[in-house]
Amino acid sequence: MKYLVPHSLAEASELLLDTGNSMLLAGGTDLLVEKRAGRISPEAVIDIKRIDNLDRITLQENRLVIGALATITDLLRYKSLPEELEALHDAGKEFGCYEIRNRATIAGNLAHASPGAEFGSTLIALNAEAEIFSIRGIRNLPVENLYIKAGKTVLERGEIIAKIIIPLRNNSASSYFRASRVNGMDMAVINCALQGFYDNNKTGGLNYRVCLGAAASVPVRLPEVEKMLSRIDGTAARSSEVFSGIKSYLLKTLNPRALSLRAAPFTKKVLAGNLIEDACCKVRERLIK
Amino acid sequence: MSIPLHIRINENSYNLQVEEDETLISLLRDRLHLTGVKEGCGNGECGACAVIADGQPVRSCIILAAEMEGKSITTIEGLTETDENGNVSLSPIQKSFIEEGAVQCGFCTPGFIIAAEALFMRNSDPGDEAVKEALSGHLCRCTGYKSIFKAIDKTVKNRYKT
Ligand SMILES: Cc1cc2nc3c(=O)[nH]c(=O)nc-3n(C[C@H](O)[C@H](O)[C@H](O)COP(=O)(O)OP(=O)(O)OC[C@H]3O[C@@H](n4cnc5c(N)ncnc54)[C@H](O)[C@@H]3O)c2cc1C
Ligand code: FES
Ligand code: FES
Numbered sequence: 535m536k537y538l539v540p541h542s543l544a545e546a547s548e549l550l551l552d553t554g555n556s557m558l559l560a561g562g563t564d565l566l567v568e569k570r571a572g573r574i575s576p577e578a579v580i581d582i583k584r585i586d587n588l589d590r591i592t593l594q595e596n597r598l599v600i601g602a603l604a605t606i607t608d609l610l611r612y613k614s615l616p617e618e619l620e621a622l623h624d625a626g627k628e629f630g631c632y633e634i635r636n637r638a639t640i641a642g643n644l645a646h647a648s649p650g651a652e653f654g655s656t657l658i659a660l661n662a663e664a665e666i667f668s669i670r671g672i673r674n675l676p677v678e679n680l681y682i683k684a685g686k687t688v689l690e691r692g693e694i695i696a697k698i699i700i701p702l703r704n705n706s707a708s709s710y711f712r713a714s715r716v717n718g719m720d721m722a723v724i725n726c727a728l729q730g731f732y733d734n735n736k737t738g739g740l741n742y743r744v745c746l747g748a749a750a751s752v753p754v755r756l757p758e759v760e761k762m763l764s765r766i767d768g769t770a771a772r773s774s775e776v777f778s779g780i781k782s783y784l785l786k787t788l789n790p791r792a793l794s795l796r797a798a799p800f801t802k803k804v805l806a807g808n809l810i811e812d813a814c815c816k817v818r819e820r821l822i823k
Numbered sequence: 824m825s826i827p828l829h830i831r832i833n834e835n836s837y838n839l840q841v842e843e844d845e846t847l848i849s850l851l852r853d854r855l856h857l858t859g860v861k862e863g864c865g866n867g868e869c870g871a872c873a874v875i876a877d878g879q880p881v882r883s884c885i886i887l888a889a890e891m892e893g894k895s896i897t898t899i900e901g902l903t904e905t906d907e908n909g910n911v912s913l914s915p916i917q918k919s920f921i922e923e924g925a926v927q928c929g930f931c932t933p934g935f936i937i938a939a940e941a942l943f944m945r946n947s948d949p950g951d952e953a954v955k956e957a958l959s960g961h962l963c964r965c966t967g968y969k970s971i972f973k974a975i976d977k978t979v980k981n982r983y984k985t
Contacts, residue, residue: 536824567866570885581889583890632958633938637881637885
């Protein structure tokens with residue numbers, strides 16, 4: 535195996551194109567595990583950690599931009615995280631353990647494409663985009679369109695997630711919840727990220743974006759559930775009616791893989807309903823202070 | 824093929840040649856005989872292999888040695904001091920672990936102590952939550968953790984007595 539150290543994204547992209555069976559190396563918390571387990575045997579790893587400025591998190595006028603090398607720890611320590619993006623903080627707190635968070639990058643979390651990855655569902659609920667760099671050009675892609683199946687994204691040879699761009703949304707709040715077998719150090723049995731937002735004039739009721747992780751081979755948005763949630767009007771009776779409607783809908787429609795290591799399909803479906811309720815209540819609490 | 828690596832380990836500088844796919848743990852244990860670094864799971868889950876790299880605790884089983892170019896590493900061996908007569912003195916955390924009986928088989932101990940040491944480097948007076956966060960993801964099969972937390976608590980308290 536070759537170990538290559540590019541100093542720019544262009545060089546990294548070129549190396550990816552020129553070297554057969556090569557892989558980018560960021561924090562290595564997936565790559566090294568896969569390699570040591572014999573599931574991958576790249577001819578070359580291209581360590582992007584010596585490219586300058588890729589670890590930045592910056593707040594711009596109407597968006598938060600997360601660089602490819604920003605780690606979970608960088609995110610948790612970031613002081614100017616806008617309140618409406620609190621789901622990112624929730625997800626970071628659930629992620630692995632302190633030492634893993636120090637190495638693991640958010641971009642690597644997307645690129646590895648585990649069905650239950652913390653930041654897949656979270657960034658989809660927040661309507662984030664990935665800026666994808668290649669020497670052949672740059673393209674922006676909604677994170678929602680990144681996944682093909684477990685472990686596989688639409689990234690082509692030579693393409694690198696350079697940035698993750700999260701739009702800020704007035705009058706919105708977000709949250710993330712996960713169910714796992716133990717606290718930390720295990721991937722989610724199921725996870726749920728949720729954004730609640732008013733339209734610009736705050737005239738209508740609340741609207742929602744909901745995404746589940748580990749409910750299928752890729753993170754899934756639930757447009758029907760989003761519609762059902764928007765019928766909540768704040769009264770307890772109405773909310774419990776909506777939540778029980780959602781739970782029966784999920785029992786009928788979700789189709790988690792039967793051979794999951796972590797939980798049987800029925801358990802996952804029940805937990806999904808509970809997490810959506812928790813996440814929705816948290817968002818309303820955060821929004822309607 | 825091998826590549827050059829310049830690295831500081833426990834305050835000593837090394838210019839080495841490493842294999843491209845050599846892990847940091849393998850460099851430390853197999854070549855430099857720093858066998859206080861333990862390999863439990865080999866896939867990032869147990870914490871036995873933790874070392875401090877430029878002030879941050881990391882897991883040496885899932886890091887390539889080559890990634891550590893220019894870095895400064897501290898292993899459990901680097902926490903003790905040896906005087907001119909060859910007497911070894913342990914760090915305050917190591918002493919508390921012994922006093923509190925926080926070591927049974929001892930396999931997890933270097934990892935816990937490294938994590939605690941790194942915590943004190945970034946936070947001189949950590950509360951319970953910070954201690955829990957720092958040790959999360961370190962597994963111990965023997966002690967039931969209580970004595971480990973006691974040992975760390977004692978180290979915190981001793982600091983403020985002296
Ligand atoms: C003990 C342990 C606990 C964990 N706990 C969790 C958890 O709780 N939740 C969770 O979601 N994950 C968890 N993980 C998985 C892993 O830590 C994350 O997926 C992590 O975010 C991966 O990032 P990385 O920088 O380490 O990626 P790497 O391992 O360096 O790379 C992962 C993959 O992405 C590719 N890649 C990396 N960066 C880019 C880029 N910028 N553009 C394109 N491709 C890229 C690599 O080629 C590789 O295929 C855990 C792992 C371990 C070992
Ligand atoms: S041996 Fe490295 S974490 Fe278990
Ligand atoms: S003392 Fe035996 S594993 Fe911790």
